[in-house]
Amino acid sequence: MRRYLLGIVACFVSTAALAAAPPAPAFRAGAAMSNITPPLGRPIVGNFVAPLSTNVHDELHARCLVLDDGKTKLALVVLDLLGTEAGMCAETRSLIEKQVGIPATNVLISAVHTHSASSTGGKAPAPGKPEYENYRAFVVHRIVDGVRCAANRLRPAQLACLTTQAPEHVFNRRWFVKPGAARPNPFGGIDQVQTNPPQGSPDLIKPAGPTDPTVTILAVREPDGRPIAVYSTYSLHYVGGVPKGDISADYYGVYCDRLERLLHGNEQDPPMVALMANASSGDINNLNFLHPRPSKKPYEQIRFVAHDLASKVQAALAKADYRDQVPLAARYRETIVARPRPTAEQIAWAKETLTKPAPKPDEVNLPYSYARRIQGMVNREEKVSVPLQVLRIGPACLGTMPGEPFCEIGLEFRRRSPVQPAVLIEWAHGGFGYIPTAKHFDWGGYETWLGSCAFEPHASEKLLDILLEMVAEVRSR
Helix, strand or coil, rough: HHHHHHHHHHHHHHHHHHHHHHCCCCEEEEEEEEEEECCCEEEEEEECCCCCEEEEECCCEEEEEECCCCCCCCEEEECCCCCCCCHHHHHHHHHHHHHCCCCHHEEEEECCCCCCCCCCCCCCCCCCCCHHHHHHHHHHHHHHHHHHHHHCEEEEEEEEEEEEEEEHHHHEEEEEEEEECCECCCCCCEEEEEECCCCCCCCCEECCCCCCEEEEEEEEEECCCEEEEEHHHHHCCCCCCCEEEEECCCCCCHHHHHHHHHHHHHHHCCCCCCEEEEEECCCCEECCCCCCCCHHHHHHHHHHHHHHHHHHHHHHCCCCEEECCCCCEEEEEEEEEECCCCHHHHHHHHHHHHHHCCCCCCCCCHHHHHHHHHHHHHCCCCCEEEEEEEEEEEEEEECCHHHHHHHHHHHHHEEEEEEEECEECCCCCCCCCCEHHHHHHHCCCCCCCCCECCCCHHHHHHHHHHHHHHHHHHCCC
16 A cells, blocks of 8 residues: 555646756748848959949848747748948947847848849949938848848747759869860969869869769748748859849749749748858869850750759758757857958059059950959958857857858768768858868969969868857757
């Protein structure tokens, strides 16, 4: 009898303890978009000439995703812009912390790198017109609005992390060429490697680096299956084929629109939001240099790539395994990195070059362009603070670099990361130029020229090591 009573008491205590235990925090997600299309008449940036915009082909957006595991909140923002600027990102993240309550260290802001958008920095060609000068402030507040809306839409969610492959759209644009075939660089030297060489040329030897065919997918949905957002990444520069003067989000925007339609997320309220962040692709584009494709109409290749990627992602999602418990974590650091400096000879060359007649506004003159860049580097600081970030989202890991790291840096980050799937996002929290690995500086090529590259030759190794230290910190979360 005594044993029986003790059993009843033990059962009662166990049941009471279970009843008193707090429920596991529910994972929640919300997504929203804000329009950030600039007014017409601003320069379209990304090339050596900057025509003024005359037409909006498709609207530009800030695509926002907010995640909450009950303890930690993250915000992921992808901008339909050429790049980001460190000061603008810092201001935006600070405002999000104040207005939304998400710590600035937990906000990831990156750009897709379309070459058909206007810059948020610098002065417009028409001084005194506030609609031009205020574009930066407009973008900042539209990002904050988008994150606020996404946070207001937080609801119970599930997460799936997966990958798919799309090797047919990515090509390394840096090639070793036969001796005597390379064009001289702006400084009078000859490089071993040429960027964007003539397609189909018999002088091509081999690409100077790999490609990354992986599409990394983070999908969030409601427990009943309705999609909330799909955050995807791909290591591909813009596709192009956009007429002069057009504003466009390039293939990134078309992909997002197509995926939303394929998943019927555009028919629900609130609507699903697709995001396509640009993974490390400083040396990657959509041109097959060995087997050139026939010329296509404007936007034709953009739609081809975007629709194919959306179909591949849709097919992968049909087999996705969703989970309810999604731990989140973030780390943010700034580290000091040396920047390349012009030599006395290069400064003298720049001064002499700039004494010659300036090119016409629509004329590409590489020596003149790089002479102006070197002139602007003479008095700049020798070192710069570089923002780095790591986000842990369930089993997945996102790392960032501010600029355009080469594809092989992203592959190395994935290979060495103890958290999988892992992907390196570019143009995050600022832009300093191309980030090659050290060996590429010996080979030369456009991305390594003074005025193109972001940091000293071994900077990518330092940045990658720090990122992996941050990954180890969030791994135990």
